[in-house]
Amino acid sequence: MNLHFTREEFEARLFEARRRISEHNLDGLLLFKQESMYYLTGYDT
Template structure:
């Protein structure tokens, strides 16, 4: 799968979420919105017709 943004941008997005989780003292984050999953992974799915989620922890 090709990313729609650079690997540097991908790493920065992941790192920003992990840093925010650490600041809030969250052990994990469960995402349900397709837009949020796309922002973090670049993976475009059929999320509007099939349930999916993403766990970061």
């Protein structure tokens, strides 16, 4: 998959999302807005 940002940026965003999920004792994350999915994954639907 081609990212629209660097691999390092992708990994930093993923790390921060996982950190916040853990911080709030959540089991997962649901994203419904296209902008949120794009921000986290770089996948543009």
